[in-house]
Amino acid sequence: MKILKLLIIILLSFSMTGCVSYMELNELGIIDMIVIDKNNDNYIVTINMLIPNQDDLENKEVYTASNISIDECLNDFYLKTNKKISFTHLELMALTSNIKQQEYDEIINLFLNRVDARNTFSTIIVDEPSNIVDYKAKDINELININSEEYGLVSIKQFDSIIKDILEMNISYIPKISFKDSPSILGYQSVYSSNSDLSKEESLGFNFITNQIKQSKFNSNNMGFKIDTSNTIITVNKNEININITSTYQITSNNSNTQDEHKIQKIYEDEINNYINDFINKNQNNYFLSLIEKYQNNYYKKNQKINIKYNITFNSTRINNSNIKGGFHEY
Amino acid sequence: MNTNSKTSPLGLCFLSTFLYRSFYVIGLFNIIISISKSDSLFSVIIGSIIGFVFLFIYFYLNNHLEENNIFEKINKTFPKVISDLFIVILIISFMIISSYNLYNLALFINYNLLNDISIIPISILLLLCITYLSIKGINTVIRTSGILIFIWIFLVIISFLALVNYSNPSNLYPFLVNNPLNIFKGGIYYGVISITPLLMLLLIPKNKIENNKRYQKYMLITYIINALYFIINLVLILSILGYKFTNILKYPDIIILQKVSLLNFIERIEDLLSFKLMFDGFIFLSLAIIYIKEGLINVLKIKSNNKIIYFISIAIIICSLYLHLTNIEFTIPFMISILIIHFFLLIFIKIKNFTNNSQ
Numbered sequence: 001m002k003i004l005k006l007l008i009i010i011l012l013s014f015s016m017t018g019c020v021s022y023m024e025l026n027e028l029g030i031i032d033m034i035v036i037d038k039n040n041d042n043y044i045v046t047i048n049m050l051i052p053n054q055d056d057l058e059n060k061e062v063y064t065a066s067n068i069s070i071d072e073c074l075n076d077f078y079l080k081t082n083k084k085i086s087f088t089h090l091e092l093m094a095l096t097s098n099i100k101q102q103e104y105d106e107i108i109n110l111f112l113n114r115v116d117a118r119n120t121f122s123t124i125i126v127d128e129p130s131n132i133v134d135y136k137a138k139d140i141n142e143l144i145n146i147n148s149e150e151y152g153l154v155s156i157k158q159f160d161s162i163i164k165d166i167l168e169m170n171i172s173y174i175p176k177i178s179f180k181d182s183p184s185i186l187g188y189q190s191v192y193s194s195n196s197d198l199s200k201e202e203s204l205g206f207n208f209i210t211n212q213i214k215q216s217k218f219n220s221n222n223m224g225f226k227i228d229t230s231n232t233i234i235t236v237n238k239n240e241i242n243i244n245i246t247s248t249y250q251i252t253s254n255n256s257n258t259q260d261e262h263k264i265q266k267i268y269e270d271e272i273n274n275y276i277n278d279f280i281n282k283n284q285n286n287y288f289l290s291l292i293e294k295y296q297n298n299y300y301k302k303n304q305k306i307n308i309k310y311n312i313t314f315n316s317t318r319i320n321n322s323n324i325k326g327g328f329h330e331y
Numbered sequence: 332m333n334t335n336s337k338t339s340p341l342g343l344c345f346l347s348t349f350l351y352r353s354f355y356v357i358g359l360f361n362i363i364i365s366i367s368k369s370d371s372l373f374s375v376i377i378g379s380i381i382g383f384v385f386l387f388i389y390f391y392l393n394n395h396l397e398e399n400n401i402f403e404k405i406n407k408t409f410p411k412v413i414s415d416l417f418i419v420i421l422i423i424s425f426m427i428i429s430s431y432n433l434y435n436l437a438l439f440i441n442y443n444l445l446n447d448i449s450i451i452p453i454s455i456l457l458l459l460c461i462t463y464l465s466i467k468g469i470n471t472v473i474r475t476s477g478i479l480i481f482i483w484i485f486l487v488i489i490s491f492l493a494l495v496n497y498s499n500p501s502n503l504y505p506f507l508v509n510n511p512l513n514i515f516k517g518g519i520y521y522g523v524i525s526i527t528p529l530l531m532l533l534l535i536p537k538n539k540i541e542n543n544k545r546y547q548k549y550m551l552i553t554y555i556i557n558a559l560y561f562i563i564n565l566v567l568i569l570s571i572l573g574y575k576f577t578n579i580l581k582y583p584d585i586i587i588l589q590k591v592s593l594l595n596f597i598e599r600i601e602d603l604l605s606f607k608l609m610f611d612g613f614i615f616l617s618l619a620i621i622y623i624k625e626g627l628i629n630v631l632k633i634k635s636n637n638k639i640i641y642f643i644s645i646a647i648i649i650c651s652l653y654l655h656l657t658n659i660e661f662t663i664p665f666m667i668s669i670l671i672i673h674f675f676l677l678i679f680i681k682i683k684n685f686t687n688n689s690q
Contacts, residue, residue, distance in 0.1 A: 167575040297505035
């Protein structure tokens with residue numbers, strides 16, 4: 001018994017204290033941003049490595065490698081850095097529009113099999129991959145986050161939800177940001193089974209359908225609307241999809257002659273209706289098909305070609321600005 | 332084991348909660364998802380009902396020959412050759428199951444906590460602690476599970492409260508679209524895998540349990556609570572990840588724990604929360620070593636000695652590192668053989684009782 005206790009103490013003191021596989025923190029190359037592009041047959045991978053020092057806690061180094069696979073690119077970084085690459089604190093992955101279905105499969109496999117990668121980092125599509133490294137990952141995430149909470153054009157898209165979308169729908173919608181001059185959100189881009197940019201209206205329509213609107217603002221018929229709350233419920237019956245949107249809104253400006261409550265409500269609902277129709281008409285109906293597959297699986301299996309019918313209903317409530325503390329009174 | 336001391340039924344219930352989940356994170360969850368897919372929930376419900384049948388085998392055997400443990404019961408019921416054969420099968424089966432458990436527990440630790448350390452030092456360290464606990468005896472294992480259960484409950488509540496907001500019921504669809512045979516097969520797997528470790532409790536004779544009249548009731552409540560826990564956990568995982576994503580993940584529990592964020596500033600605590608998943612294997616292995624030791628003492632007719640525990644531990648670690656068992660389906664025949672032996676025992680006891688009564 002004494003021997004066993006002694007053995008445990010010796011082994012624990014050597015292993016638990018870090019003597020096995022010992023590594024100093026400054027030997028780790030913590031990556032907070034990875035940018036993946038493809039040019040012809042080669043991947044171009046850029047990483048943002050955080051190397052804090054006493055003078056600058058946010059000091060970083062940027063490395064770029066080009067090779068036939070992402071794994072090979074990661075290996076190539078070891079020709080340039082003496083630090084062990086770690087994705088434990090990866091905050092942002094930026095992909096370009098050149099990344100297609102096959103490349104997505106490779107990226108998913110890579111990150112699912114890497115034990116140091118958490119799959120909760122956010123993902124974006126960029127048009128100018130060379131410029132993005134000038135910005136901080138957390139600032140870009142904050143840009144999307146603020147947009148999501150105040151305007152509702154895009155929402156943070158975590159990598160694991162992209163995998164889920166691809167597995168369930170063969171398509172995913174990722175926020176697209178332009179870095180030509182300064183960061184500017186463009187809307188969503190569909191990836192995997194089809195690569196196409198969504199306009200601002202389509203992006204808003206997508207967010208309404210997927211119940212991702214927290215707040216939003218838009219203008220219609222010389223009137224400014226602000227959505228305070230929105231909740232979308234979708235019900236599926238065979239090939240019929242009913243979308244019910246319950247929302248509360250207020251009018252931020254009214255430069256039209258319309259004062260009639262019913263007319264104002266109609267303008268408000270028509271505008272949202274247009275956004276949703278824009279998204280449905282101009283984009284593939286994979287999203288609706290996946291809903292039918294999920295909720296009406298037997299019907300989905302029996303029917304080769306499904307003619308999807310959809311119906312949008314609204315349950316809108318206007319909040320008068322006078323009811324809001326600190327709001328302006330309109331007469 | 333101190334022969335005079337009595338075991339509290341509540342302690343045994345705490346111990347049994349860990350035994351039910353011995354294989355949960357290291358294969359049980361994955362195999363149910365891969366067989367039953369989106370209908371896994373129904374498999375678990377069916378499995379829980381099947382589990383009741385196995386649970387009543389345990390109750391019956393526990394109530395018969397109250398002063399004897401399982402090996403003595405086998406000895407008294409069957410002729411010597413058959414009883415020795417049954418005990419040897421039980422020892423080998425639990426040996427294989429323990430090897431699987433140890434190897435996969437070490438893999439789990441390697442994958443989630445100690446990425447840069449190989450399986451061998453992890454297995455050795457783990458088994459050293461388990462061996463130490465086994466040497467201390469079954470009452471210490473029960474007391475340890477009594478302490479761990481409170482830590483486990485605390486971690487489960489934190490995880491649940493933090494994750495419930497991420498769940499989306501639409502991810503649970505579609506329902507009842509898979510082959511009913513597969514749903515039933517998943518149910519049988521759940522019943523077999525969750526109940527087999529519980530049969531190790533037959534090591535404790537009923538007369539060594541305090542207030543043993545209420546014991547059966549407590550165990551039944553514990554079983555129902557565990558089945559509900561499994562169902563809630565399954566619903567939580569599937570409603571967050573969806574079955575297609577869950578099916579390709581090795582440890583879906585860890586993936587959802589990565590999302591835990593308390594008060595928006597306590598994040599990245601999945602390593603701490605994942606400890607709740609390791610307690611089960613730890614307790615199972617401690618009890619399995621004691622079970623195998625008692626079996627060897629019974630079949631070889633040797634005196635109880637701690638050296639046997641060292642020998643068993645070494646055998647388990649060699650077996651686990653040599654066999655590299657990663658597929659839980661490999662252990663199913665061994666678990667079924669354990670259940671069959673207990674079932675035979677039940678039948679023979681019934682026949683004996685019947686013939687005795689008729690005489």
